[in-house]
Each structure stands twice: as C-alpha cells, then as structure tokens.
Amino acid sequence: MSSVNAGAGLGISGLDRHVRLALTALTALTSIALAGTLSGCTYLGNGKDGQKEPEKLEFDLSSLGIKKGSTGPLETPPPGLEKKATAWSEIGSKYEKLGMFDYAEKCYLKCTELSPSDKFYWHSLANARKNQNKFEGSRQAFIKSLDYDVNDIYTMAAIAFADAQLVKDVEARYYLLTALSVRPDFQEAWRGLYALAHRIAEDKYMPQLGRLRNSPGEGFNRCFAQSMIAAYLNDHRPEDEFYWGYQVSSGYFLMNDRKYAEAESTLKKVIAAKPGSWEALRAKVGLTTLYTRIGRDDEALSLIAELEKESPKQPFIWFNKALVTRRQGDLNTAIEYLGKATSLAPDHGSWGKLFGEWMEEERKAAKS
Incomplete structure (x- = not known):
C-alpha cells in the first residue's frame, strides 16, 4: 500500500489528530526529563498507596557540560558590620569551603571595595574566579595585588598560569622572568x-x-634568565608594553651580580622614563634594597620614607628599614619593622626565621 493510500485509510483529519497527540506526549516527556536533568535529579514515578516513593537519582551535571550555580540570597554580615572587609571575607571563606565560588567571588569583590590596598583580598578574589575558570578576571585581580607587593613571586606565577590558559605567551614569559629576577632559583x-x-x-x-x-x-x-631578558630588549623598542618592566628586572639581576653602579643607573633610568608607573615603583623598591646592601643607609632611609607615603604596604621597604635600623643599633625598633614586613609577606620564610633570631637576641639582652 502506498503512503497516500495509508493516509486515505485513516483520513486526513485522523492523521493530523494522531500526529498532534504524539507530539504533545513527546513534548511533555521531554519537558519532564529536561526539568529533572537541569535540577540534577529525577524521579522514577509515584509510589502506590502504602508504598515508599522511589528515591531520587542524582546525576553529575558536569558530564553534561552544565555547572551548578548558587541559588538563594547572598549572606551578608550582621548589622553594623556591613562596612567591615573582614566580615565579608569570613562569609566568602564559608562559600569557598562549600564550593560556591560565584558567591565567594561576590564577597571578596566587596572586600576589595572596602579595603582596596590589602593584597590578600585581591588574592582571594582571584582564586575564586580561577575556580570558576574565569581566567581573565583572575589574572586582573592578581595583577592588581602586585600594586601592593611588587616583588611577590607567587602572584607572578599565578598570573603566568592564567596567561597560559588564555594562550598569552608573551605575558606569561614576562611575569615568569620577573619572578626570577627576585629569586633566580624559583622552580615554578x-x-x-x-x-x-x-x-x-x-x-x-x-x-x-x-x-x-x-x-x-x-x-x-x-x-640564563638575563640572556632571555637581553634578547627581548634587543628586539623591542621602549614603546613596547613590557620594555621598561624588563629593564627593571635587568636592574635586579645586575644588583644580584653585585654590579651595583650599573644596577643603580638602570633602575634610575626607569624611574625617570616612567614616573608614577608600576615599573617605576618596583625600581624604587629595588633601589632601597641596593642602598641597604651596600651600606648607603641615609639614601635607603630617604627613599623608604618616600615610599611609605607612596605605597606603604610594600613588604620590602619595611624589611630594608629593619636591616638599616638594626645596623644602627636599635634592635627593638628593628624588630617592630621586621614584624611589619613579615605580616605583609608571610611567605618569606627567611624573614620569619630572622625575626625569631632577633627576638631571642632581645630576650637575652634583657636578662643580662
């Protein structure tokens, strides 16, 4: 029998009615299944009277490319604490532990608004975004935190990681070589x-x-790291985005090689060429280290005083101030400055060790 004859046997109106019924049933079943899928579970059906209802079946949404988002209102601090960054941070930490990184991000963003010069809040915001694969937003938050610790090698490595995910090879190399100018044996x-x-x-x-x-x-x-930087500088002009940043790193390497005159000249050249920039700030911090190392204490303290006004949360300026103060014989004040440095950069294990040694020295002096 031909298809035309089959249609004739049912009648056109009968065929339309069957199609409509089939489509309606299919649509209903699809809607039920989709609703169950998107909510992460479905039911096997209703139990009969006196029988236990079948249990939910849980599905892994990630296998479908669907991510669970946080629902419900965002928790806020108690009355009177809404303007406290620490209160928002505590809530953000709770959300992080629950894996609710989108809500954690909102809390940490609030922290950065209330306390913008605290690098640790920028770190928390960056990590919350990274855990959502928001790599561009993550790198921007990490970069912002470098304003408050220009030589934080772990943050530089985190930026390079985000850059690698975004296939920003030039940027990744820049931050990795910058980290090595601070610590040449940094394995990451x-x-x-x-x-x-x-x-x-x-x-x-x-x-x-x-x-x-x-x-x-x-x-x-x-x-070897210096040779990679030199290769870049030879192939690029001062107008390039990373040119002056590489010049600062070159100055740091020269300082570590005890080529102090060359290092000072290089760092001062950056300060003159890029006033008010992050590169100039990092060059100034480097100069405080250089002056401290070679015993030019007056120049070190003068520049540190300038930086205390410009960027007071730079850990290295307090570390260098502690070294100069200790050299001048004021152990008690030096301990105070070193304590401030370690609180701003707790990852510097050698600073913490030195702090313990100085505290022990002070204790023995008090007994004698």
Whole structure:
C-alpha cells in the first residue's frame, strides 16, 4: 500500500489528530526529563498507596557540560558590620569551603571595595574566579595585588598560569622572568618557562630550561634568565608594553651580580622614563634594597620614607628599614619593622626565621 493510500485509510483529519497527540506526549516527556536533568535529579514515578516513593537519582551535571550555580540570597554580615572587609571575607571563606565560588567571588569583590590596598583580598578574589575558570578576571585581580607587593613571586606565577590558559605567551614569559629576577632559583618559574617553550616549539631554550626546571639552583640560572631578558630588549623598542618592566628586572639581576653602579643607573633610568608607573615603583623598591646592601643607609632611609607615603604596604621597604635600623643599633625598633614586613609577606620564610633570631637576641639582652 502506498503512503497516500495509508493516509486515505485513516483520513486526513485522523492523521493530523494522531500526529498532534504524539507530539504533545513527546513534548511533555521531554519537558519532564529536561526539568529533572537541569535540577540534577529525577524521579522514577509515584509510589502506590502504602508504598515508599522511589528515591531520587542524582546525576553529575558536569558530564553534561552544565555547572551548578548558587541559588538563594547572598549572606551578608550582621548589622553594623556591613562596612567591615573582614566580615565579608569570613562569609566568602564559608562559600569557598562549600564550593560556591560565584558567591565567594561576590564577597571578596566587596572586600576589595572596602579595603582596596590589602593584597590578600585581591588574592582571594582571584582564586575564586580561577575556580570558576574565569581566567581573565583572575589574572586582573592578581595583577592588581602586585600594586601592593611588587616583588611577590607567587602572584607572578599565578598570573603566568592564567596567561597560559588564555594562550598569552608573551605575558606569561614576562611575569615568569620577573619572578626570577627576585629569586633566580624559583622552580615554578623555570617549570613555567619550560612548558611555554615546549608549547611554542622554541627549541633554542629547551636544553637549558630542561635542566633548570628540575634543578633551579644551577649556577647558570641568573646568567640564563638575563640572556632571555637581553634578547627581548634587543628586539623591542621602549614603546613596547613590557620594555621598561624588563629593564627593571635587568636592574635586579645586575644588583644580584653585585654590579651595583650599573644596577643603580638602570633602575634610575626607569624611574625617570616612567614616573608614577608600576615599573617605576618596583625600581624604587629595588633601589632601597641596593642602598641597604651596600651600606648607603641615609639614601635607603630617604627613599623608604618616600615610599611609605607612596605605597606603604610594600613588604620590602619595611624589611630594608629593619636591616638599616638594626645596623644602627636599635634592635627593638628593628624588630617592630621586621614584624611589619613579615605580616605583609608571610611567605618569606627567611624573614620569619630572622625575626625569631632577633627576638631571642632581645630576650637575652634583657636578662643580662
């Protein structure tokens, strides 16, 4: 029988009615299934009288490419604490532990509005965004935190990680080499540079990077990092986005190589060329370290006083002030300054060790 004859047998109106009924049933079943899927569960059906209702079946939404979002009102601090960043941070921490990173992000964003110069709130905001795969927003928050600690190598590594996810190879290399100018044996930076060179098939650096990712304390680490910076500076002009930042890092490497005159000249050149910039701020912080190391205490204290007004939460200025003050014989005040430095940068283990040594020295002096 032909299809036309089959239609004729049912009648046109009968065929339309059957199609409509089928479509209606299919739509209803689809809606029920979709509602169950989107809510993360479905039911097997209603139980009969006197029988237990079948239990829910839980589904992993991530396997469908669907992420659970937080629902319900955002918790807020108790009355009178709405303007306290610490109160918002406590709530954000609770949301983080629950895996509700979107709500944690809102809380930490509030913290940065209430206390914008606290780098730790920017870190919390950045991590909340990273946990949602918001890598651009994460890197921007991490970059903001560098305003308050220009030599935070762990933050630089975190920015480079976000850059790698976003395929920002030039930016990732910049932050990794900047971290190495502070600590040449920083293994995370060498591993990041190796992964970057491998991804873009930069074969000329692979042998050395292969060694340094496993043995970051190799004697040629500073020299090799400097050569990578020099290669960049030779190929770029001062108008380039990262040119002056690399100049600062070059100054740091020169200082670590005890080429103090060259280092001072390089850092001062950046300050003159980029006044008011992050690069100039980092150059000034570097100069306080240089002056402290070579015993130019008056110049160190003068520049530190300037930076206390410009950017008072820079850990290195307080560390250098502590060293100069201790050298001048005021142990008690030096301990105060060193305590401030360690509170601003608790990841500096050597600072904490020195703090303990000075406290013990003070205790013995008090007994004698």
